[in-house]
Amino acid sequence: MDRGMRDYNLRAQQKGKSQSTAATKSKNSEVNTTDSEQSTTTTTGAMTGDTSLHEERSAQGAAMGMVPPELASFMLESRASFTQLNGKLDKFMEEMSTMKADLANTNHKVSDLETGLTLTSDKVSSIENTYLPQLRSQILNKIEELDEKLILSEIHDRKSNLLIYGVQQRNEKENTYDVVHEVFVHFMGISKEEASRVPLVNAHRLPSSTRGVAESQRQPPAIIVRFVRMIDRDRLLYGFERRPRQHSPTSTQQPNPQPQSSPYSKVTIRTDLPPKMKKERGEVAHITVLTAGYTTIETSSAVMYQCYRSVPDRDASLAFGRSAPITTDKSPPSDQPHHRYSHIRVVNFPNSNNWPSDGFGPFYCEAVKDGREITRVTTFFQRSDAKFIASDGVFTQTVNVNDTGVVISMTNRYQPDDNGNVITWRKDGGDVLTQLEGQTNINFPNPIEISNQGIYEIFYGGERDQNRGGIYRLIVTECPAGIWGPPECYGICDNCYNGGVCDDTSGLCICPNNFMGKNCLEICRDNGGNKFGLNCEFNCSSRNLPTSCRGYLFCLPDPYGCSCDVGSQGLACDSDCDVGTYGPGCSQICHCADVSSCDPFSGICTAGGCQSGWSGNNCQIPDTCEAGYYGSQCIDKCHCMDDVSCDKTTGACPQKCALGYSVRDGQENCQGELFYFIDSYSISQRI
Template structure:
């Protein structure tokens, strides 16, 4: 008696080494199709191995059948399946393995096909067959589970069909009993999952293993963390795999769920298709729904599922509203109507449009360079290089992100730069914040600079104060003198004199308030002039509030330089009297509004020109003095 301990829809991890040597080679594309997989007591139970090549090529393949692992107690209860037979009849030729039951439960267990073709990498696939009167079945009614190396909180659950007490549950993995787990309905894998955790998990009622009524489940462990490929280092970033597709850890390509095709599994093929390119049909009539009652098993790490549109251990239950895809594991949540075709995922109902932010045939693809469950996060590269599940990039990082610590692709860089908005011309504090993704290395050996130019590192008037933080987040603080509006600064991470990441900051300063009208004249004497003005109005005049006061200016009309009088700060009043002026002299007057903060004074208003009156001898007639004063009061002009 021989059997394969290796389990589950498996292309072995040694394929990675093979791929390194024969990178142009591809695995044999094969589908194991289980017929009546939940009726192993049925004498017609069998499985078919369909190779996605032309029939002439498929016929030349070397195909073997095998039992993956013992699921009962001795050799007589774990009979090897017969050799595959080439079936040249029907619409699609295939290799067939007939599990002649003969009432001995020989069709119960985990069986598979291994196919080899010249120029291709050998592929081995397994599928599960259980009885329809099983006393225990997987609690989620799925016969396989795929996880990633390093995943946590992984568990295998079983449930009783009938009145069996959980206390009588007995667990085995790959035919080895685990007494610690027995008496429970869930096998919890403690700590991060490892490749050795992969295998066939079995749960039966104490003393009844001989009856073949236990539950079976395949646990597949990808050799890399989630969304990574290329063991052992696993530096590769997986393609975006939609509609239930899974990333092959040996190539980074997508293995599409049954009923979908395309490089990213983005195209649904309806309910009557399967195969690597949906080249095969369950029925020659090509009508949806014809692939029910079959179990479809694909190469590692996909495992087994129903075809799109169906669920349940027997794959005879249609998807519930709002779900679609293989074993109905996908949802229509990204459709505006929350309804979609159960075979393809295309939106149906009152609206066939995707929710905002989503696109694609089944609205599973983030629109633009975004990622995450709600497409709420920005990728650090263009969309074509971004994994829209994790946000990791395969190459071509945006300027503010770099690849310094593989496999931390485009996850180290400057995440933010901040400064307080100030009035133009002042000194402004600027902070640059850098972060890195998960990796044992840190960023403490990287240098922060903040030049005024992208290349020549001009830092005139810029001082770095301090750098603080930890191995994951670091912040540098700078001061920048004499800031002006729309000035660009460049936060940079550098190492060994080389530029690594650049984050541009465009400075936005407050607009200083402007008084559009000249002040108005008030009383004029031989040595004083009083002016007044309207308060600055945010709605009708330029600038940013708040205005906290005004500065009145004066000068001789014939001169250029302005002066202020009797005050070193702005005033809150809307009028001012200039004193100690020269009699019979022409002056110019202006007012500047002042907003809060250092250097908040705005430009001067239009000018008011006025001339002081002359000094009249005290012995002169009163009427003459009055006439002269009246004439001088009128000697005012606005410019």
């Protein structure tokens, strides 16, 4: 900067000398200039604006003294720039002031919003904590009130209806009214002419399934009758209830008495209940009974059975007792709480008070809960020196009504104390079945009937009080295989895999140990047991060994019965599975390309994959679905006429849908419809 000033001063001095010389010359030509100025007065007048600006700048320069013109010009330009900048600054300050005002206004609005949000949050909290619960309670009360009104309405609408089961269908063109009139004649004790004059609104057969049932064994479709007059309905119902009853089999009768010759001997007449009163029918309470020391009651120090309650039935109330008076009707010891878990109750058999002997027989755990069927699970205890044991190494067998070839086979391990003591049978602790004397097998007449189910006891005559006999329970479902919903039985069961059993009262699968899910397809543990319960939530041991549950008997709600843990078999559940078998009691067949690679607990093929025609995580899903099912896992239901197979991919039926089903717009498979009569309504909720 100092160097710049020095340069500037040097230039100024040089310019000063030049200006002094110019001034001297100006004085010498002053006179000449005067004439010249006069002669150019007109011209300079025309340039007044420029002269004025020059004079103004000259005056400013004179006021500043001897300031050089360049500096004066620079200062003037700087002053103009400063003036311009000052104007911009003033404008900027105005804009800043406006922005500050806008910001203050925005802050005020934000504050208002925050206040509003706080008030809104308080109102929402008040609604959630106070108003909504009150509204929910009011809605639930209203729903309950409407449900009650609906039930009353349904009862009023259906009170004139009766359902008639067991009347044989003559042919496809039968006159249902004529059939109904004959029923009136039989049960009301009136003439055909009088029966024909009973006024009816309508009468027709209900659709029924024939899936899995031989034509000769199919049950006739039920008939629904709607009466005009309640007195006629009541007369028929009264006549049915007053009909002569069949007596229970005596000791000389066969366990499966043949039907009487009357075409009405198996007819059942029931009222038509409203849907709301039927929808809760069926599903069992989810309990599991684990039994220890059950084949060594006279020698084991740990003879007991435990009743486990799965979610969602932890709140079910439990009761314990003896299922049948086998040698004695003595009740079991009082149940006790589990030492760790409140959802488990335990019944321990002591080594005193004759329990090593009286402990022989069937005992139960019974669960009761609103919205569930009363659920009784039966387990068994036997002596190690029992003279009879089941030939198939199990305590229960589940069959379906109308099954054929049903046999109970027992093995006699010891001879009688006296040669005159013959083999004897009883059922449910009742009278001796004399027609079975000396036999170790019961070959039931075909087809099997519900009346055949029960607990069968075998012993040597004169030795029953030794409690060394054998026991075996036969469970008979009320519907043919694959069908649920008695008595009409036209709901298709869920397809149950891995040893699961269809509950004929609900159509749901009851899954064995180590498997869960709707179709028992979910494997809880790939390479071992120690998992049981509805959701595999229970363990036999915290050590979690593959065989931790070996040696225990597991019993589930009917119609499942009892079985060993997965990977175990035999009456004492202490033997390995044979090669090629797996699952509960080793009851399932492996479908591995290399059967030796089949895991005995899960059925998973550890090498070589599945056999041709099978797929799935344990090779149990067939390439061709069983009739009545479709889909990649064969768990979707076809609903085709005559229960024929449908397309595995789409579910489309080759011809028509079954009665009560149709193909809706945009669909290919048959879908269910709601019937106005009760049994179809309740079943259509699941199929």
